[in-house]
Amino acid sequence: MTPRLPEAPGEGPTADLLRARRGGVLSTLDRLLLHSPPVAEGWNALLGALRGGTTLPADLRELVVLRVAVLAGAEFEWAAHEPIARRAGLTDLHLRVLRADDATAEPVWTPAQAAVLAFTDASAGAVTVPDPVFAAVREHLDDRGVVELAVLVGGYAMVARFLVALEIPPPEGEVPG
Structure with missing residues (x-):
């Protein structure tokens, strides 16, 4: 391609x-x-x-990036970030579950990861984040963290849409910085 x-x-x-x-x-x-x-x-x-430049832990950041990639069908984004996610502590099991339709239903996540994943699914999908989903994120993130999470989801949704619209093929592994 x-x-x-x-x-x-x-x-x-x-x-x-x-x-x-x-x-x-x-x-x-x-x-x-x-x-x-x-x-x-x-x-x-x-x-x-x-x-x-964010305060979000690397595992949460990469969880968001990979989930957005799945939801948008952005294989470039997945290929570029999978090695980073692995270094951040996501396992083969995590990566398999992230590709599932309802990744939040699987009991493989820490409470913070589950909350961030539910927020990502809501924000990247329907855009509206229901109050209970937002409240769950607030249990784990301060004001700055919530802002960074919301922009991270939106920013990588932008990346995914660009990649998919222009049919940019996946790279051969990680894309630096």
Whole structure:
């Protein structure tokens, strides 16, 4: 599979910003974003903050990213984040359950993971987060954590929609930073 658009040249100050966050490399996703330098710069800042500037524990962050990938059918997102999720402590069992229709029904999650997963399903699916789901998240996250969780779900839903709409094929493993 090839993307629906050709890759833009990986040159210029915006490409350098993306490359700096990615440890010197550009992904196919980055090269497509470079068709719009202002969008690429904003994307880079937001995703950099979500990947490296939040207080959310890594297991919760990657749980959200992978669940959003499943809900949106974004195989690129799954392939890029599965190795990160494994390093954050998610197991083969967790990864299998995340692909299930009702991943929250399986008793493999810590209470915090279950609450975050239910929030992710609600926010990424129906958009509305029911009061009981929100209350469950509040038992585990402070105000900053709730803000970061909500933006993480929305941010990675944006990533997933971009990847799926442009038919960006999965990478060969993890995509840096």
